[in-house]
Amino acid sequence: MPTRKENSKDLIDLLRRMWLIRAFEEKVSALYAERQIVGLLHLGIGQEAVAVGTCSLLRPDDYVFGGHRSHGHALAKGADVNRLMAEIAGRATGYCGGKGGSMHIVALEAGFVTATGVVGGTIPLALGAAFAAKEKKQGQVAVVFFGDGAGQAGPFHESLNIASLWRLPVIFVCENNGYAEFTPLSAHTKVERLAQHAKTYDISSSTVDGNDLLAVRTAISKALGKTRAGTGPVFVECLTHRLRGHYEGDPAKYRELSQLTQWKSKDPVARFTRLLKSKKAITDNELQAIESEARSRAEQAAEFSLSSPWPAEEEVATQVTADLP
Amino acid sequence: MPEQTYLEAIRAGLHEEMSRDSSVYVLGEDVALGGPFGVTKGLSEGFGVHRVVNTPISEGTVMGLAIGAATAGLRPVVEIMFIDFITLAMDQLVNHAAKLHYMSGGQLKIPLTVRVQCGISGAMGAHHSQSLESWLAHVPGLKVVMPSNPADAKGLLKAAIRDDNPVIFIEHRGLYRTRGKVPDGDHLVPIGRAAVLREGKQVTIVALANTVGVALAAADELAGGGISTEVIDPRSISPLDVETIVESVKKTSRMIIVHEAVEKGGIGAEITATVQEHALYYLDAPILRIAAPFAPVPASPSLEKQFLPNQACIVKAVRKLFG
Numbered sequence A: 001m002p003t004r005k006e007n008s009k010d011l012i013d014l015l016r017r018m019w020l021i022r023a024f025e026e027k028v029s030a031l032y033a034e035r036q037i038v039g040l041l042h043l044g045i046g047q048e049a050v051a052v053g054t055c056s057l058l059r060p061d062d063y064v065f066g067g068h069r070s071h072g073h074a075l076a077k078g079a080d081v082n083r084l085m086a087e088i089a090g091r092a093t094g095y096c097g098g099k100g101g102s103m104h105i106v107a108l109e110a111g112f113v114t115a116t117g118v119v120g121g122t123i124p125l126a127l128g129a130a131f132a133a134k135e136k137k138q139g140q141v142a143v144v145f146f147g148d149g150a151g152q153a154g155p156f157h158e159s160l161n162i163a164s165l166w167r168l169p170v171i172f173v174c175e176n177n178g179y180a181e182f183t184p185l186s187a188h189t190k191v192e193r194l195a196q197h198a199k200t201y202d203i204s205s206s207t208v209d210g211n212d213l214l215a216v217r218t219a220i221s222k223a224l225g226k227t228r229a230g231t232g233p234v235f236v237e238c239l240t241h242r243l244r245g246h247y248e249g250d251p252a253k254y255r256e257l258s259q260l261t262q263w264k265s266k267d268p269v270a271r272f273t274r275l276l277k278s279k280k281a282i283t284d285n286e287l288q289a290i291e292s293e294a295r296s297r298a299e300q301a302a303e304f305s306l307s308s309p310w311p312a313e314e315e316v317a318t319q320v321t322a323d324l325p
Numbered sequence B: 001m002p003e004q005t006y007l008e009a010i011r012a013g014l015h016e017e018m019s020r021d022s023s024v025y026v027l028g029e030d031v032a033l034g035g036p037f038g039v040t041k042g043l044s045e046g047f048g049v050h051r052v053v054n055t056p057i058s059e060g061t062v063m064g065l066a067i068g069a070a071t072a073g074l075r076p077v078v079e080i081m082f083i084d085f086i087t088l089a090m091d092q093l094v095n096h097a098a099k100l101h102y103m104s105g106g107q108l109k110i111p112l113t114v115r116v117q118c119g120i121s122g123a124m125g126a127h128h129s130q131s132l133e134s135w136l137a138h139v140p141g142l143k144v145v146m147p148s149n150p151a152d153a154k155g156l157l158k159a160a161i162r163d164d165n166p167v168i169f170i171e172h173r174g175l176y177r178t179r180g181k182v183p184d185g186d187h188l189v190p191i192g193r194a195a196v197l198r199e200g201k202q203v204t205i206v207a208l209a210n211t212v213g214v215a216l217a218a219a220d221e222l223a224g225g226g227i228s229t230e231v232i233d234p235r236s237i238s239p240l241d242v243e244t245i246v247e248s249v250k251k252t253s254r255m256i257i258v259h260e261a262v263e264k265g266g267i268g269a270e271i272t273a274t275v276q277e278h279a280l281y282y283l284d285a286p287i288l289r290i291a292a293p294f295a296p297v298p299a300s301p302s303l304e305k306q307f308l309p310n311q312a313c314i315v316k317a318v319r320k321l322f323g
Helices: A008-033 A048-055 A071-076 A081-088 A122-136 A148-152 A154-165 A195-200 A213-228 A257-264 A268-278 A284-307 A313-317 B006-020 B043-047 B059-071 B083-097 B133-137 B150-162 B211-224 B242-252 B267-282 B301-307 B311-321
Strands: A063-065 A112-114 A142-147 A170-176 A204-209 A234-239 B003-005 B024-028 B052-054 B075-080 B113-118 B143-145 B167-172 B179-181 B195-198 B203-207 B229-233 B236-238 B255-262 B288-292
Touching (some): A008 A048, A008 A071, A008 A213, A008 A268, A008 A284, A048 A071, A048 A142, A048 A170, A048 A213, A048 A234, A048 A268, A071 A081, A081 A284, A112 A122, A112 B059, A122 A142, A122 A170, A122 B059, A142 A148, A148 A154, A148 A170, A154 A170, A154 B059, A170 A213, A195 A204, A195 A234, A204 A213, B003 B006, B003 B150, B006 B043, B006 B179, B024 B059, B043 B052, B059 B075, B059 B083, B075 B083, B083 B133, B113 B150, B133 B143, B133 B167, B133 B236, B133 B267, B150 B179, B195 B211, B203 B211, B203 B311, B211 B229, B211 B255, B211 B311, B229 B242, B242 B255, B242 B267, B255 B267, B255 B311, B267 B288, B288 B311
Parallel strands (some): A063 A112, A142 A170, A170 A234, B024 B052, B024 B075, B075 B113, B113 B167, B143 B167, B203 B255, B255 B288
Antiparallel strands (some): B003 B179, B143 B236, B195 B229
């Protein structure tokens, strides 16, 4: 249950944010299938409730760090749809001028500091932003999204230790989607719930249903209360599932069909829609308008991206170092 | 111009930059206590333990933390106690510090300084004696400097801290107690400029860090035998001051490169390749490298002595160039 009473307008807005991510990633997937976008794409379809549930509670000046599956995190933090898709498409008009790509999104204007191609790599970076925030004393927090695969990496444990020791204002959001690349969590560790590690390092933690938008919001809201009050880090584990393969083109044969079916029935977008309908908080017309608006924004982003120029040839070796101040 | 040791000059550089800019923070193992060699001694008393921060032995995460702090407006100076342990932080250095400016299309800047000491001194064996500068110089986006005297140590450190890029500042442990004149005032040495330490006409010796002193001594000895030797300290190996080295070789027509890192794949190979591209037809003899053998650093003091390039090897090699 949410900690405060959400009004219908707020709830509808949350649905709109989830739909934007869903439509965006489905469009990216379609463009990839047509070879209009190439590269290595990791989609978070099915995990939208974690991104929206978390970022909808953040301030614009809070710092967000992602991983390799972070289109949704950037969008949820407020990244521009056109510039984000253009970046994934490798175009000059993308956030990074085409030099970053899908796994290395930076949308600084929105407070999305960076994603990374290295599993667990941004966890220490989030500590650094939190360290700076603590020194600046303006109440900012850092949030880092990572998956269950990162829980077996050294920097994860080192970071939990330091964040706790120095009481850094950082929220660890673990998207436990049950698979580290092709392998189930059970084959990587005996620790079924990653929040258990937080206990080891004396960090306040919870495990929630990551496909339940309001449950995510409740956990993050509590976490923000503690973190902004200066009591140190919080760890929120969100149990979820990616409905696509590890990357686009991965047939995901390692996953049982029954498991996929079960998770599809818990699709966070459909589930939240059912909740709003049961509360009579939304009409069918409004629902249809939200979906078609999201799809239309994704279409426009695709048109913008594919009609944008490729980066100029000379850009290949510019911005290797920053100019002197 | 007062005399200082190399170690005191580094400490003075840190002190001046921390006084000048409140966004400069020092992080590392035992730094608040002065560190194992005393470089950061007194800083925590002056600036507080919130700015001179002792860290757990978690090099990779501390490096990542410093990079993240740099994205959020600080100018961290991270100390890695021995360059042998920079291996633990290579992921963060290579994949984030070096690349975030480029990958973000210029949105992010990483004003990070990594202070690290290297080299052979005191029979510490293979895990506390390496010279790994060429690994770092191979990575686009990292700057790498290696001062050989107190004045350059202070001036390059101050320049590194003010630079908006990650700069690896490599100190040679064997130089900490050496003394030299350090200019008064706000002394800065630009990154990317070599120093011609001795002018000569017949051969150029390019030497790094601890081997600079050895090269200068060899040049004295060679002068006694009638050979006029120019000695260049690149100071910065990335970016490398190609022009100064090439102009020298065009004048002398002979070159020897001396470094303490192993010869194979060392920075001497890069300098050699660059010089032949620009000055092959000026050369009267092959370019030679005097460097460590392709082996780990041995612990025994007698083997350690064998491992190091010395004055006799340099003199012998130069004489060979003159047939």
